Amino acid sequence: MLLDPRGPRFAAGLTAIVFVLVLVTGAWWLALAQAVIFAITAVDPRKGPYALVFRTVVAPRLAPPTQREPAEPVRFAQAVGFVFALTAAIAYVAGATAVGIVAAAFGLAAAFLNSAFGLCLGCELYLAARRVTGRPMAARVPVD
Template identity: 65%
Template sequence: MQLDVRGPRFAAVVTTVVLIVTALTRSGWLAAAQAVVFAVGAVSARHAPYGALFRVLVAPRLGPPRAVEPAEPVRFAQAVGFVFATVAAIGFLSGATAVGLVATAFALIAAFLNAAFGLCLGCEAYLLLRRVTGPRRA
């Protein structure tokens, strides 16, 4: 599956805003909601909530995509985000605020780099992992 490169970047903008609010409010429930969003994106790039918003509300106003990218690195990045958001939620909800803030900060840095500069750290980690482990065999 190929994705319009603007979709994951849009999702990163929304994620950045959500994670900033999460950090400021120290909300474990908001971190948990973001973890669910990441989990859905990790399972299916087509059904990712922020990607769906992009496809329905934004993409029709932008015209056809100029570039596409494979979905697998994006799904891997969403899985990594899920781990950090889950740790953040557990931290905030259990009273370990420092753990919640650190996990939120890591996810926020990654989302911001993608939103602002188009640098997807999770995607880069996926590509590095694939180089190290070799291609998948069916």
Template identity: 60%
Template sequence: MLLDPRAPRFAAAVTTVVLAAALLGGGTPLLLVQAVVFAITAANPRLGPYGLLYRTLVAPRLAAPTELEPAAPVRFAQLVGLIFVGAALVGQLAGLPVLALVATSAALAAAFLNAAFDLCLGCVGYLALRRLVGRPLAARVPAGS
């Protein structure tokens, strides 16, 4: 499955807003919502709520993408995000505010880097792992390939 790379970047922008709001006082409810979004998107990026918003509201107003990206790195990145938000939730629920703060901040930083600079840390990690095991994967391919 290939994806328009602008969809995960849009999702990262929404995630940045959600996680910033969680840090500013939204806490557990926002982290729970974001965890569900990460879980759905890790299972299937095409079903992710933020991706659906992108395809419904934003993509029709844009030209077709010039390149596409494989879904596997995006799924891996969403799983990593889920792990960090899960750790933040554990911190919130166990009365460990430092754990909650650090885990939420790390997830926020990664989402911001993707949204602002098109640098997906989870995707980079996935591609590095693939190279390490001798099964490299192209990060992006020309559309129509």
């Protein structure tokens, strides 16, 4: 499965906004909601609510993509995001506010880097692991 790389980048922008709200309000339920979104998109990046908004509202207004990216690195990145968001939610509920802040801040940093610069840390980690294990894969594929 290949994805339009602008979709995950759009989703990262919305995720960054959610993490900012979590940090400002300390709302554990918002971190939990983001964890649920990450869980959905870790299974299939096309099924999440942010992907739906991108496909129906944003993508029709853009030129067709010139490149596609494999879904596996994106799925891995979403699983990593799930861990951070779930950790933040549990920490806030448990009263470990400092841990919640750190977890949400890490999630915000990763989401911001992806949305602003197209640097997906989880994707890069996945691709590095593939290179180390002798199974490299391309990060992007040109559209024919």
